[in-house]
Amino acid sequence: MIKLGAKKSRTSQQLSPVSLHDPGPESSSVIASAVKVASSEDLLIQILLHVPIKKLLSFKSVSKHWYSLITNPRFVRLHNPLPSASALFFIRSSCRSTPDYQFIPLDVSDDCPTPFKSLDFVHDPLRSGISVLQSCNGLLLCASYRARILNRRYYVYNPTTKHFATLLQIKQEHSKISPYYKVVCVRQSKTSDNPFQIEIYSYETRLWRVSGQPFKAPQFTKFENCIYWNGCVHWWNGFVSLWNDEQYTLYFKVEEERVEQLPMTRKNIQAVVMPDQDLPEQVATYLGESQGHWHLIDVYSDSTCLFNVYEMARDYSGWFVKYHVDLSAISTIYTDTITNGSYDYRFNILSLVRRGQEEEEDGSFLVLEIPGGKIVRYNFADKSVVKLCEFDPIVHRYYYNNDLKYISTFSYMESFASV
Template sequence: MKTKIKVSVEAQSLSQIVSLSQIVSSIDDLLIQILLYLPIKSLIRFKSVSKHWNSLIDDPRFCLLRNPNPNPAVGIFFPCSFSGFNPWIEYVPFSGIKSSNPPFSKLGFNKRPSDIRIICSCNGLLLCSTTRDYNNLARRYYVYNPTSNKFSTLPKLDGEEDWISSQICGMNLAFDPAKSPHYKVVCIRSWRYMYQLEVYSSETGGPWRKCGEPFKAQVIFQTGVYWNGAIHWIINGFRNSLHFWDSRDSLYFNVDDEILRVMPLLPLPDASNWKSNYRFWESCDHLHYIIDIIRSSISFNVYEMRQDYSEWFIKYRVDLSPVVAAFPEMIRSNPINFYMDWRNRPIYAICSLVRGEKDEDSFLVLNIEGKAIRYNIVYQTFETIFEFVGAEVEGRERFLGRIGYQYIESLCGV
């Protein structure tokens, strides 16, 4: 009789436990549905309140649910310095309202924050490195999430004693939170006029491994762009009367199948036109190509690559005449170099291209004399969204990086 009572009590307790677990599960499901629509800043506050909510938000499955499509950038990071010394990073929100609480004030991965630079940004994560080491194999590399203020240190690369045979030509970050919570870093090293790819995966956390055979190329490995599951490198586009391209091939490396391929030919200027600084831009799952103008033209095309790599096509036609009219200081009247007659050319830098939900919302970020200008590509309207502190200081040459690094809010771990 006692045995039957004991079994009955145990069965009742088990039933209560199952029922309780179902209630907890249903509450979690409801909570997840709520959390999916909360702003990221609110989610960070939730994480600090409860360990249980913290584990829910940090779950990679939650990040995948929250990021079914590419998130738009909300701001841009600019590398700045005076005369090349004491560099710092300035955050520029696209809203035009200066943030009293920027994502970060310094990259404190080591005891010398000024020693850290941003190499690239990719869907909410930043790839950073130290800069002071002469041999770049001795540099430390970090993957950093500025939203959560967390970072991871990448393992050191194996090096040869002969520094000539172990130069790092480029480091690129590949991360798509809509596909996986894990990221890869692709390193390009030179060896006797050949290049070798090496890959690190956060999923395995293992050492760097060589990928494929050594190859020759004439591309700019320092400015690789991740899009469509691959890293894309543009041709080395400097051309003048003395130098011509030996190859017109841009390359891309698919990080999943780990195959290096050739891209369709770029729409290049003719030999009589001097242009350089060819560059790829990615935004909201679109790959673009812009020729940064050197000669005195203020009109140019923005090209886009089709998803199947079949061709480049003209997506936007840009005319900066209204901007030049509003900022006449853009025009420099004196030549910079005796051999390159750059009279009356516009002085500006294209720092970023940002796609909106509609074409009418797409814009360029321009750097003009210490000001960040947001220029709507379709309507040709513009506004000053940021003025950099110290740009007006006399007697001190201010350097503002030409390229900005997009900030996309993300809860993904590193």
């Protein structure tokens, strides 16, 4: 028997003797409950699903059983089925042998997360450094930097766990990671009539294999600009008009391994045209995915701050208007958003971030680049504008004529998916 103190004090009056050999009824009940939880895998999973990712990473060392449970792909998907980006990042400078990156936090109260400034997780044998090609659900597809396409080495990297995998060499970099950790590659086919062929790299086999038959693609299809949504990889035609009935884009059903066509016609989108405006022949300004939703934004003219955000129906039946946007509040706060002497608005849409459930989406917002090296977020619900960050002079020293760099960003989110 071990007792805490022989004299009565404030501490000893509040604490009961602790026995190492004969636990009391309450201790026995707690131990029994803990044993019950540990022995019930379903109950343990339900508890671990509510544990933050950083805690889960340390819990993997508790036992082999916990490690197997936490790293199971099914548990990874259940823990965060519809992840939302916590930050954006972009190449800050590409003048070095390895590019360095800057992060933009999406929550004003958070400090800027910097999981990495440059990618040095592996010594690339080509000595060309490493750069990011794609990001998807917390995993990054990376490749040798400043190396010829045929010589590039490719990697899948998890910046949260610091783990990576080296892929067997592929012939092109037009790839995309799926959340089940498959890498889809589109390469040139030897068949002249059907010039493109898909190959898939799987986490389970660690090998590349040919998928399906060679296929054709619309002219100007940008395979390097792809979006993973609804279990499919979508590619976009860089010159497709939203109003031309003959245009279509391609998407690839990952599980069924089948290429499909997605018509982009006037019938598939609810057009809202401003007064005294003709129907435009213009490409989409923004395409992106957030929390399981695929969005399209088409800004009809530089002279307007009013436009719509469209969302694709889950069954691909067409685009519908999800949000109406009025950016006049931004020009009120940041007057250099409007060109001097005119009403031309200058902004670059970086990302659309969905927050909350369908019935509680007051937190959803746009992330915009505006003149002066500023990144702001525009809230759809109350039209409020908040500055997220401002570039240092090195980043925004070289502008185009309208004082925008038109940076291209990647989404960052925590993930403990195995690679």
